[in-house]
Amino acid sequence: MLEENLIEELSQIAVDTGKKKAQVVIEALQDYFDINAVTKTVQDYKMGMLKTVSHNDVRASPGL
Numbered sequence: 001m002l003e004e005n006l007i008e009e010l011s012q013i014a015v016d017t018g019k020k021k022a023q024v025v026i027e028a029l030q031d032y033f034d035i036n037a038v039t040k041t042v043q044d045y046k047m048g049m050l051k052t053v054s055h056n057d058v059r060a061s062p063g064l
Helices: 004-017 021-046 055-059
Strands: none
Touching: 004 021
C-alpha cells in the first residue's frame, strides 16, 4: 500500500503532466530499473568484472 503522501504526489504529477497515474508509475519504475542497471554496470566495471574493448578493436569490427 502506498503512503498517502506518495499517492498525493502521484496524483499531482499526473495532473501536471496530463498523464494517467498508471503511466507515471510505469515511467517511474522504468527509470528506477534503468538507474539500477547503470549502477550495477559501474560497480562491475570498478570491480574488474567487465571485459573492456579498445576503441581500435571496435573500429576494426566488421560493419564499422
